[in-house]
Amino acid sequence: MRQKNLELMVGLFVALGLAAFLILALKVSDLTSIGNDPGYRITARFENIGGLKVRSPVTLGGVRIGRVIGIDLDPQSYEAVVTLSIDPRYNRLPTDSGASILTSGLLGEQYVGLEPGGMESYLKNGSVIKLTQSALVLEKLIGRVLTSTAAGDAPQK
Amino acid sequence: MTAGLTGIGGFILHKLARLGRANLFLLRLLGALRFLFRRPGWLIKQLYAVGVLSLPIILVSGLFVGMVLGLQGYANLVEFGATSSLGTVVALSLIRELGPVLTALLYAGRAGSALTAEIGLMKATEQLASMQMMAVDPFQRVLAPRFLAGCLAVPILTGIFTAVGILGGYLVAVVQLGVDGGAFWAQMQAKVQLFADIGNGVLIKSAVFGILANWVALFEGYETLPTAEGVSLATTRTVVITSLAVLGWDFLLTALMFGVW
Known part of the structure; x- marks a missing residue:
């Protein structure tokens, strides 16, 4: 009887672990969008x-x-x-x-x-x-703004 | 001067010899594993001791770690108006790092120390020696079932810890703080990858940590000085060495898996 109880608890433990992995795979990860x-x-x-x-x-x-x-x-x-x-x-x-x-x-x-x-x-x-x-590309954009303002400012200097 | 050098040399030789014994111990342990196919009942009993009995601490810790992650993540992300990525933050930190590492540390404290004390006391009271006298190999009868049970229990516990932690994060973020539930799950699913994150983090890391934790615990128990003080010393060493080994290996594994070279 005690041995049966033990096996039941271990079975529940392993099932709980599998359920946790299933949740991680189905609910948390991108499994739903890969493969198919x-x-x-x-x-x-x-x-x-x-x-x-x-x-x-x-x-x-x-x-x-x-x-x-x-x-x-x-x-x-x-x-x-x-x-x-x-x-x-x-x-x-x-x-x-x-x-x-x-x-x-x-x-x-x-x-x-x-x-x-x-x-x-x-x-x-x-x-x-x-x-x-x-x-x-942000750097190119900034570069273009900088050169255009520099060109605009040049005659006034 | 010479005495100091002798001291250093002796210390290093002593440590090296211990490392060598630990490796031979692991080899004998792995060799003894095949006898478990004949007596799976032994495995079930140990799985109960190290796995089922560790569940309460794992469940409670996982829930609270997840809730704290949710709170901290929210407090920081709300400043950038990025609370919708809270799910990603909680899930990735749990899956990649906190789940495997914290489970291994908790396991070392809860089950590893108990394993060491048990084996150590068996050695101190000469139970292992008397088994050998009766031609029963203690590696097959005592050590192998505990080792395999521990190595199976740690990944399972890690999976449970991570899942419960994410649930805790969800409770705090969505139920209490009012983050949008759809965004919480959708962002998480968009960023968490099955093999790269869950496979590497939860499965491979926890498998490595499980082998480490049980190897250290059983070896320390097997090498215990057969005195009361020796058993207490071995138990302490198990927790300390496992913690350090897990953290060190975690850095190595993270660098290999997620590192950007």
């Missing part, structure tokens, strides 16, 4: 992707519709080739849609924002987005 990736792929070429990373979100109108699954460099044109996986529910994106790399908040992470175009045909697996806008 039924999205269709489209690629976009950017001059500069800034701090974009694999797994960064792809949004349209602020709604997340996919994510970045690959970042590569085209050795001929020196452009970054970003592969996006889009949820098949959103399969009516016009072919002349534009993609730009945006930042959420002032210091937040970078993501790909899509703006829908007006064409009648839709993007499908393997399509390429032609209208792209690179990430804003």
